[in-house]
Amino acid sequence: MSRNIFSRKRQIIEERSLSERSFSFIFILLVVLFFGIPLLWLMLAPFDRVASYSIKWPNWTLSNFSTINENPYALRSLVNSAVFSAGTGLLVILIGAPASYALSRVKFAGRDAFLYVLLLFSSIVTGTAAMVPLFLLALKLNLLDTYHGVILVLTGGLIPVSIFILKDFTDSIPKSYEESAQIFGASSWRILRDIVTPIIRPGLAVIFVWSFVQAWGNFLTPLIMIRDVNKSPAANMMYSFYTEGGQAILPLVGAFSLLYTAPVLLMYFYVNKKYGFRFYGGIKG
Amino acid sequence: MNKGSRAAKLGNPILGRGAAAAFLSPSVIFIAIFLFIPAGWTIYLGLTNYKLTGFDAANTKFVALDNFLKAFQDPQFISSLKLSIIYVIGSAIIGQAVLGFLLAWVLSTFSARARNLVELIVIFAWIVPGSVVAFLWFAFLNADEGTLNRLTGSNIEWLIRYPMLSIIAFNIWRGAAFSMLLFSAAITAIPKSHLEVARVAGATRMQQLRQVIFPSARPYIYTNILLIILWTFNDFGPYLLTGGGPGGQTEVLPIFVYNTALRFLDFGYGSAIATVMLLMNLFISLIIIKRSKRNR
Amino acid sequence: MSIVKIDKITKVFPGGVRALDELSLTINDGEFFALLGPSGCGKTTLLRTLGGLESPTNGVIEIDGKDVTWLKPGARNIAMVFQDYALYPHMNVLENISYPLRVRKFSKEEINRRVSQATKALSIEDLLERKPSQISGGQQQRVAVARAMACTPNLYLFDEPLSNLDARLRLEARTFLKQLQRELGVTTILVTHDQSEALALADRMAVMDKGRIMQVGSPAEFFHKPANVFVACFIGSTPMNLIDGVIEGDKVLIGKRTFNIPEKIKNKVSDGQKIVYGVRPEYVQVSKEDGHGSASGKVKVMENLGTHYLVTIDCDGTLFRGTAPDGSEPKSNSQINLRAEEGRVLIYDKQSGDLIQ
Numbered sequence: 032m033s034r035n036i037f038s039r040k041r042q043i044i045e046e047r048s049l050s051e052r053s054f055s056f057i058f059i060l061l062v063v064l065f066f067g068i069p070l071l072w073l074m075l076a077p078f079d080r081v082a083s084y085s086i087k088w089p090n091w092t093l094s095n096f097s098t099i100n101e102n103p104y105a106l107r108s109l110v111n112s113a114v115f116s117a118g119t120g121l122l123v124i125l126i127g128a129p130a131s132y133a134l135s136r137v138k139f140a141g142r143d144a145f146l147y148v149l150l151l152f153s154s155i156v157t158g159t160a161a162m163v164p165l166f167l168l169a170l171k172l173n174l175l176d177t178y179h180g181v182i183l184v185l186t187g188g189l190i191p192v193s194i195f196i197l198k199d200f201t202d203s204i205p206k207s208y209e210e211s212a213q214i215f216g217a218s219s220w221r222i223l224r225d226i227v228t229p230i231i232r233p234g235l236a237v238i239f240v241w242s243f244v245q246a247w248g249n250f251l252t253p254l255i256m257i258r259d260v261n262k263s264p265a266a267n268m269m270y271s272f273y274t275e276g277g278q279a280i281l282p283l284v285g286a287f288s289l290l291y292t293a294p295v296l297l298m299y300f301y302v303n304k305k306y307g308f309r310f311y312g313g314i315k316g
Numbered sequence: 317m318n319k320g321s322r323a324a325k326l327g328n329p330i331l332g333r334g335a336a337a338a339f340l341s342p343s344v345i346f347i348a349i350f351l352f353i354p355a356g357w358t359i360y361l362g363l364t365n366y367k368l369t370g371f372d373a374a375n376t377k378f379v380a381l382d383n384f385l386k387a388f389q390d391p392q393f394i395s396s397l398k399l400s401i402i403y404v405i406g407s408a409i410i411g412q413a414v415l416g417f418l419l420a421w422v423l424s425t426f427s428a429r430a431r432n433l434v435e436l437i438v439i440f441a442w443i444v445p446g447s448v449v450a451f452l453w454f455a456f457l458n459a460d461e462g463t464l465n466r467l468t469g470s471n472i473e474w475l476i477r478y479p480m481l482s483i484i485a486f487n488i489w490r491g492a493a494f495s496m497l498l499f500s501a502a503i504t505a506i507p508k509s510h511l512e513v514a515r516v517a518g519a520t521r522m523q524q525l526r527q528v529i530f531p532s533a534r535p536y537i538y539t540n541i542l543l544i545i546l547w548t549f550n551d552f553g554p555y556l557l558t559g560g561g562p563g564g565q566t567e568v569l570p571i572f573v574y575n576t577a578l579r580f581l582d583f584g585y586g587s588a589i590a591t592v593m594l595l596m597n598l599f600i601s602l603i604i605i606k607r608s609k610r611n612r
Numbered sequence: 613m614s615i616v617k618i619d620k621i622t623k624v625f626p627g628g629v630r631a632l633d634e635l636s637l638t639i640n641d642g643e644f645f646a647l648l649g650p651s652g653c654g655k656t657t658l659l660r661t662l663g664g665l666e667s668p669t670n671g672v673i674e675i676d677g678k679d680v681t682w683l684k685p686g687a688r689n690i691a692m693v694f695q696d697y698a699l700y701p702h703m704n705v706l707e708n709i710s711y712p713l714r715v716r717k718f719s720k721e722e723i724n725r726r727v728s729q730a731t732k733a734l735s736i737e738d739l740l741e742r743k744p745s746q747i748s749g750g751q752q753q754r755v756a757v758a759r760a761m762a763c764t765p766n767l768y769l770f771d772e773p774l775s776n777l778d779a780r781l782r783l784e785a786r787t788f789l790k791q792l793q794r795e796l797g798v799t800t801i802l803v804t805h806d807q808s809e810a811l812a813l814a815d816r817m818a819v820m821d822k823g824r825i826m827q828v829g830s831p832a833e834f835f836h837k838p839a840n841v842f843v844a845c846f847i848g849s850t851p852m853n854l855i856d857g858v859i860e861g862d863k864v865l866i867g868k869r870t871f872n873i874p875e876k877i878k879n880k881v882s883d884g885q886k887i888v889y890g891v892r893p894e895y896v897q898v899s900k901e902d903g904h905g906s907a908s909g910k911v912k913v914m915e916n917l918g919t920h921y922l923v924t925i926d927c928d929g930t931l932f933r934g935t936a937p938d939g940s941e942p943k944s945n946s947q948i949n950l951r952a953e954e955g956r957v958l959i960y961d962k963q964s965g966d967l968i969q
Contacts, residue, residue, distance in 0.1 A: 051521065055422045059434055062419060066437045066489060068463060069452045073444070076455075084454075084461035126346060129339035136331040151605075153351060154543070155597040157550040159570040161354035163361060163577045163587045168354065187350025190343055207698040210665050215712035215763065216686030219335030225711070229702040248445035251552045255578060269447035270556060273454060288448045299443050 073292065077285035084281070095286040104260055105287055108268035111178075112247055112291070115264050118182040119246040120239040123193050126186070128235060131197035132227050135204075146195060153191035158251055166255050176259050184256065185246045193238045200234035201227065236305075240298050247295055265291045358594060361587035368581040376584075383588030392564065393589060396572040400549060402480060403487070403568050408548035411488030413541060416495020421525070423496075424503050435496065442493035450556035453486045475558055479566045483554040490553065495540055502536035503529060538608035545600055550593070569593055614676050614766040614799040615641050616662065621671035623657055623823075631657040632668065633823035639801060639816075644793045646814035647803045648846070654823040655803045656771060662801065663692050663769050675767060691760035692769040695776060697752050699744040699759075706740040709759045716763070730758040733792065750781045757789075761796070768793075768800040774809060786812055807847050811835065819843045837958065841888055841965040844958070850893050850922055853933055853952075856962065859885045863904075864959070867928045870904050874957050877968050886962035893922060895956035896934030898942060899949045906949040907932045911942050925950060 068086065076082040077096070079089030099105045134142065158165070165184055174180030204227060212222050228235070250266045257263055263271075269291060273279040331339070362383055366376045387393045419438065423431045441449070456463050457474040465471055474482050506529060514524045530537075552570045554560065560567035560575065567575070569589065577586025616639040623632035631654045639645045647655040660666045662673060664685030673681045680688050691712075699708050709730060713723045731737045734754040739747055747755070753773060760768060773789070774782045790813050793800050804810050810817050811831040818828045819842070827839040838844035844852050857866035859881045864871040866889060873881060881887070902908055909927035921941040924933050925948060934950040942948045959968045 055425065058418070058422055059426070059430075062415075063434060063437060066441045066492075069456045069489065070437070070440060070444075072452055072455050072463070073448065084456075084458040084463075085466055086456075086463045126342040130343035133331060133336045133339035137336045149347070151601055152355075154546050155594060155601060156351050156355045157546070157597070159550040159552055159573065160590045160593045160597065161350075161358055162573060163583055163590055164354040164357035165350070166578060167357070167361075167583070168349070183346075184350065187346045190346050191351070194343060205696060205698070207694040207696050208700060210663075210685075211692060211694055211698040212711070212715070213665070214663055214685045214688075214690065214692045215715050217715045219331055219339075221715060223339070226700055230700075232702075244443070248447075250446055250556065251574075266445060266447045269445075269451065273451050274559070279451075284451060288451060292444050292448050295443050295445065296440070299439070 072285075073288055076281065077289040079285070080282075082281040082285050095282040096290070098280070098283045099286055099290065102283060104263070104268060105283065107261060108263050108265045109290060111262055112264040112266065113294075114178055115181050115185065115249075115253070116243040116246040118178070119185045119189065120243040122182060122186045123189050123242040124197075124235045124239055127190055127193040127197050127238060128201075128228060128231065129223060130190075131194050131231075132201045132223060134194065134198055135201040136206075136209075146198070149191050150195050153188070158188055162251065162255055165252075169256050175256055176262060178262065181253055181256055181264075182246075184252050185249060186242075189242050189245060193242065197231065197234050197238060200231040204230055233305075237302065240302050244295050244298065355594065358587050358590050361583055362591040363588075364584045366584040366587075368583060379584070383585050384592070386585065387588055387592065392567075393572065395564065396567050396569050396589075399480065399565075399567060400569040403484060403551075403554070404545055404548045406480075406484040407487035407491070408544045409541070411484060412491045412495045412544050412548075413537075415488060416492050416497075416540075417499045419492065419496045420499035420503055421529070424500070435493075435500075438496055439493045441489050442491065446490070446553055447556055449486070449490050450553070453482070453489070453557055457482055476562050479558050479562060483557055483566050486557055487548060487551065487553060491544065491548070495544065498536055498540050499533065502533035506532045535608065538604055542601060542604040545604075546597055549597065549600070615639065615674075616767065616799060616801070617672075617674040618658070618662070619672040619674070621658070621661060621668045621673065623654075623661060623666060624669045631823050632661065632671075634671070635820075635823065635825055637818060637825060637828065639799060641799055642797045644790070644800045644813055644815045645802065646810035646817035647801065647820060648807055648810040648817055649805070649820035649826075650846070651805065652822075653820040655820050657823075658820070659692075659769050659771055659801060659803045662767075663690060664688055688767075689763075689765050690767040690769060691763050691765040692771065693753075693756045693760050693773050695772040697744075697756040697776075699752055699755055701744055704741055704743050705736065705747070705755050708744065708755060709762050712759065712763045726762045726764070727758075730761040733761065733795075734758045749777055750785060753777060753785060757792070766798065768798055770800065770802040772804055773802070774804070775806075782809075789813065808849055811847070819846055836956075837967065837969075838890075839967050841890075841960050844890055844960070848892060850917075850933070853889070853891050853893060853896065854960075855889045855930055855932070857887055857889045859883055859887060864889055867930070869907065869928070871952075871957075872905055872954065874954065874959065877959060880968050881959065887968070888960040888962055888965075890958040890960055891952040891956055893933035893935050895953040896932075896950050897953070898923065898934060898936050898940075899951040901951060902949050906951050908947065908949045911944050911946050911948060914941060914944055923948070923950070 071086045072084075075086060075089045078091050078093065079087070080092040080094065081090050082095065134146065169175045169180050169184065172180075174183065208226055208230075209222050212226055217225065248266055249264075250270065253264050253267050257267070265287075269284075269287060272284050272287065363378060363380055364376055365379045365383070419434075423434060426434070444452070454475075455461075457465075459465060459471055459473040462474075464474065472478070510528050510532070511524055514528050519527065550570060551568075552574070554566050554568055555571050555574070558566045560571040570593075573586050573589050573593065576589060577583050580586075616637075618635060618637040618639075621632050621635045622630070624630050633654075635654075635658065647658060649655045657666060661668050664680070664683060664687075668681065671681070672679060675688065675690075700711070703711065706727065709727050710723050713726060718726070728737070731740065734757060736751060736754050736758060739751060739755070744752055744755070753776075756773070774785050777785055786809060793813075802810070802813060811834065814831055816828065816830050817834065819826045819834070821842055827834065827843045829837075829839075834843065834847050838847055838852075841854060844854060855866055857864045857871075859865070859873070860870075861883060862873060862878065864873055864887065871889065899906060907925065907927040909925035909932065911923060912926050912931070913922075913924040915922040915924075916938075917935075918938070920935045920937050922933060923936050923942060924931055926932075927950075932950055934952075936942060960966060961968055
């Protein structure tokens with residue numbers, strides 16, 4: 032870094048000293064290594080003919096992916112995950128959207144406090160803390176070992192936050208839209224369908240994706256509710272691949288991990304492209 | 317004329333009463349069934365000695381606070397509680413929050429491309445499903461072939477020798493992205509002019525941090541801390557990596573509840589522990605909210 | 613036939629605000645009726661009550677002899693154009709206009725017929741494929757009107773339809789709207805805070821204040837004979853002269869100056885009565901005469917209004933306004949006399965604010 036008079040002036044504007052910048056650089060480098068290295072396995076081993084626990088340059092092949100076909104439960108579990116996740120995502124927006132809309136428009140004393148308390152309550156009564164009654168509930172309602180059972184339980188946990196987020200979207204719809212539709216004779220259902228839903232579509236997309244991703248990675252609920260291996264989702268199947276008896280079948284595990292991860296990665300890219308993946312000030316206090 | 321007096325009292329809302337009820341009832345039902353009932357039921361069960369099998373299954377008794385007394389004399393529970401606290405402080409507070417903030421702050425001075433690239437990597441760690449993350453770390457920490465040992469030239473069985481450290485690192489890896497994104501939003505929300513005034517007044521970066529950034533970011537900090545403490549405290553993730561072992565050395569509370577209630581089928585006692593968790597969740601939330609309100 | 617009868621409507625909001633206070637009004641078939649008043653006077657509340665978006669606390673509304681007070685908005689066969697036009701952003705112009713018809717389940721042919729009729733009348737046929745965000749404010753307004761038209765309602769309600777347009781567009785739209793209403797011949801009620809708009813558009817109008825009607829009548833009546841001081845202040849692009857005075861004998865005494873009492877009301881006033889002397893600057897001229905009937909003072913402000921000047925003088929501490937034709941305007945700071953045309957003077961009772969006639 033040349034230190035003549037001219038760059039000195041520039042240094043006043045450039046507030047970071049050399050030592051600061053090198054610390055920053057080293058820090059970021061460490062961070063990248065910390066987060067990046069374990070990830071490398073996911074990108075390399077699935078394509079490695081001789082996959083091992085190490086991260087190494089692969090002996091490139093696609094044959095690992097065919098092992099998934101050979102395992103009777105692997106593909107099945109991915110389909111199960113898809114069913115659970117899509118089902119949860121759909122149910123959440125089907126139930127959440129009308130509720131947010133109603134809450135946007137109907138005022139009752141303490142409505143905002145109620146919402147806040149609801150949100151808080153849902154953070155406190157977690158799947159973990161409530162696992163016993165959820166199990167017993169599923170037992171008594173015949174929901175154990177069923178697709179709809181898992182979807183219902185997963186949905187239940189996601190509804191409060193979804194309503195909270197969607198309400199921001201429904202709040203922003205000008206009342207004149209609905210009033211004009213009312214004057215034209217549209218019923219509340221029509222208004223919800225024709226006007227509210229299309230306008231809050233971005234919010235619905237966000238909530239769908241979020242619910243999908245939550246359900247896709249959820250391990251505990253299926254652990255508690257599903258006994259039948261044929262209905263087991265990928266999260267639990269994955270776990271069984273590396274814990275059940277003896278050595279993990281690494282080619283299978285690698286390929287399976289990638290297939291299992293791919294959908295959520297794609298969803299991230301999609302949401303990021305369309306809406307940008309940042310918290311725009313909506314999460315303060 | 318009386319037909320409308322009800323409507324008049326409502327001030328003619330856009331949404332008729334019937335429609336509003338119809339729109340709200342599904343969620344109300346869900347919330348009742350999956351939030352309120354489980355909460356109450358957990359507490360109720362904690363006051364009984366309900367077991368699914370064995371002698372007591374036939375004679376479920378109301379034992380009031382016996383379970384709770386038993387818990388606080390149970391060394392396994394105490395250990396579990398301690399482990400949870402260490403887990404939260406280590407991975408949530410020090411790990412995710414501090415790391416997330418540092419990342420957001422340091423990256424704010426990098427170019428957009430560099431920032432996006434680094435953030436992408438951190439976010440990937442967050443998005444990858446839990447079971448896969450667990451396996452990636454399983455492989456990374458593997459004694460014989462794991463990359464960590466290959467890089468450091470050792471052959472330590474990390475998951476056995478340093479289980480808590482392992483799950484803490486694992487959780488930081490998984491969760492830092494959330495804090496990073498949140499604080500990134502907090503920092504970009506600060507008007508540039510505030511920082512420039514400080515700079516012109518001669519403040520160092522550290523001073524700027526303390527005097528401009530922290531005060532502005534306060535609500536974000538509180539929200540963030542609240543959320544990640546709750547999430548980490550209730551996190552079942554360690555099960556994926558260590559199963560709670562070896563020998564219960566990483567048996568944080570969620571795993572302890574699972575083992576007690578759903579493996580040993582002691583629902584009464586398990587629920588009592590879960591009730592303790594609920595109360596702690598509540599306690600944590602209230603404290604943080606109170607603190608955040610007080611400092612407004 | 614759409615006669616609108618409003619009978620002693622009262623509307624009290626939950627907070628206790630009395631937006632409408634035993635208001636009664638009749639609007640005739642085919643009329644273009646304007647509701648004018650300052651913010652908060654209740655005009656929008658009245659319109660919304662007519663539309664069914666608010667329910668009155670008391671009173672009756674009849675349209676064509678039918679009691680619609682408690683009828684749902686959709687059942688009243690009316691159409692409303694909102695200030696923000698309320699065009700649905702996700703539908704294109706065609707879908708927006710046809711929406712009410714689709715709700716009412718008209719046949720495809722009927723929908724097409726009505727839509728083309730409306731779009732032709734408003735010259736927006738080539739905008740049908742576009743979305744609201746892709747058209748200008750003026751075009752949006754016409755789409756909103758077309759949507760209302762397509763339903764062939766018995767009554768049109770317009771809530772400040774021109775406020776969101778910029779000044780020049782507003783005047784064009786005004787003319788267009790007046791012509792359209794004439795052609796359609798459907799009863800139309802318009803709410804506005806712009807008195808020039810009301811005067812230009814309405815067949816008859818009402819000025820409201822605090823939930824009550826201050827005056828109902830034709831624009832000409834409003835201009836020449838505002839019924840009370842409130843209305844007098846409100847109407848007219850140039851503020852009316854309203855000056856406190858008192859009756860002394862058979863003259864009006866303002867300060868030290870005396871003025872004539874208009875012939876017609878000479879026997880309607882009493883000695884010592886406190887009054888307000890009102891006359892439009894348009895009917896006040898510069899004069900050479902001084903003394904009784906003249907206001908004299910130094911010219912304070914000269915405003916150029918194109919064909920004439922608005923002259924403001926300071927007469928014994930009170931500001932008085934008159935006009936002078938372009939070309940013979942007085943010089944600033946010069947001492948002049950202003951005289952009002954006899955027939956144009958209005959005397960109001962100070963206490964009640966009402967016109968003495």
